[in-house]
Amino acid sequence: MKAICYHNTKLTLPNWNPNNQLNEECPLGFAYESGDFYVHMYGRGDGLYTVSPGITAIEGKTEGSSLEQWAVKRFGAENIQTMCEEVGVTHPSIWRPGLYTYDELRQGLHYLPFKKEDEDQALFLLLQKLINIFTYIEPANCNLSCYGHRIRELIILASTEFENQCRNILRANNISPQGKDYMSRDFVKLNALAHLTEYEIMFKPFANLRPFKPFDNWNEERPTQSLVWYDKYNRVKHDRTNDFSAASLETALNAIAANIILYSVQFGPYLLSNFSSVLSSYFNQYIRLSLVNPDITTFYIPKLEFNNNIKKDYFVCDAFHERFIKPWTVISCE
Numbered sequence: 001m002k003a004i005c006y007h008n009t010k011l012t013l014p015n016w017n018p019n020n021q022l023n024e025e026c027p028l029g030f031a032y033e034s035g036d037f038y039v040h041m042y043g044r045g046d047g048l049y050t051v052s053p054g055i056t057a058i059e060g061k062t063e064g065s066s067l068e069q070w071a072v073k074r075f076g077a078e079n080i081q082t083m084c085e086e087v088g089v090t091h092p093s094i095w096r097p098g099l100y101t102y103d104e105l106r107q108g109l110h111y112l113p114f115k116k117e118d119e120d121q122a123l124f125l126l127l128q129k130l131i132n133i134f135t136y137i138e139p140a141n142c143n144l145s146c147y148g149h150r151i152r153e154l155i156i157l158a159s160t161e162f163e164n165q166c167r168n169i170l171r172a173n174n175i176s177p178q179g180k181d182y183m184s185r186d187f188v189k190l191n192a193l194a195h196l197t198e199y200e201i202m203f204k205p206f207a208n209l210r211p212f213k214p215f216d217n218w219n220e221e222r223p224t225q226s227l228v229w230y231d232k233y234n235r236v237k238h239d240r241t242n243d244f245s246a247a248s249l250e251t252a253l254n255a256i257a258a259n260i261i262l263y264s265v266q267f268g269p270y271l272l273s274n275f276s277s278v279l280s281s282y283f284n285q286y287i288r289l290s291l292v293n294p295d296i297t298t299f300y301i302p303k304l305e306f307n308n309n310i311k312k313d314y315f316v317c318d319a320f321h322e323r324f325i326k327p328w329t330v331i332s333c334e
Helices: 067-075 102-109 113-134 149-172 189-193 228-238 240-246 249-267 278-286
Strands: 002-007 028-034 037-043 052-060 078-086 199-203 287-291 315-317
Touching: 002 067, 028 067, 037 067, 052 067, 067 078, 102 249, 113 149, 113 249, 113 278, 149 189, 149 228, 149 249, 199 249, 228 240, 228 249, 249 287, 278 287
Parallel strands: none
Antiparallel strands: 002 028, 002 078, 028 037, 037 052, 052 315, 199 287
């Protein structure tokens, strides 16, 4: 069973003020059929986006009415599309909006706590080294071409950790390397699978520094050269004498941004921002992570399970509070 998604243009929730700003705050809608009922959930349309079962509308089906007709009638649904995944299905180590709480992230992304703790330490050390460089070079667009030995060291560390994270995500989805070991021709598969080009990183304290989208233009035809910062890492690693200028602040910032994004893909971005840790304090002080024009048909939609004897009137509930949400079904992308 696949849900539909759409943009809300009408507010008809029972006992809600028709002038409420809900549609402005949560412009996205997701709906599907569950037994004898229609189910609708709201979703935010900015930042990291969300699917919000805390505001769930449920109504008994009426004969002769389709799910699409119900969505139009109740929510003024526009731009209706069919979701890519079945309701209640996720992929291991590939986060999409729809997973939010700690328990959801751990179960839906199917990771072990020690793997997250290992990656916490690696990312923390990378951010620590980057912030140390900021004490010598002001992160501004005019300084992006600055290069040096310390930046080169950070680029090598960050790029090898990028490779490590790519391997972990591919292995979690039972995707084997094309040769003896994983290489860029394998890593590039994650660009589509994990929707990497949607992610954008901003380094918050620095007003004169542009945002970074490290995976833009990455393609399978040129899996190393099209990932520009990674190609520069390879050049400066193997031939510092001729390519030292590739060890620039810009290359380092892209490499760090790539690691933050892959961490968010593996474990969910909220573990970086919503939990008390030294890593979170670094992240919240220096980093803003967002999705830019994401494909909302790829979001994960929680599957509800409730007794068909509940009232068939149109009503709103908090599906979390009511414990209607079933555990996620995790299926690899192989």
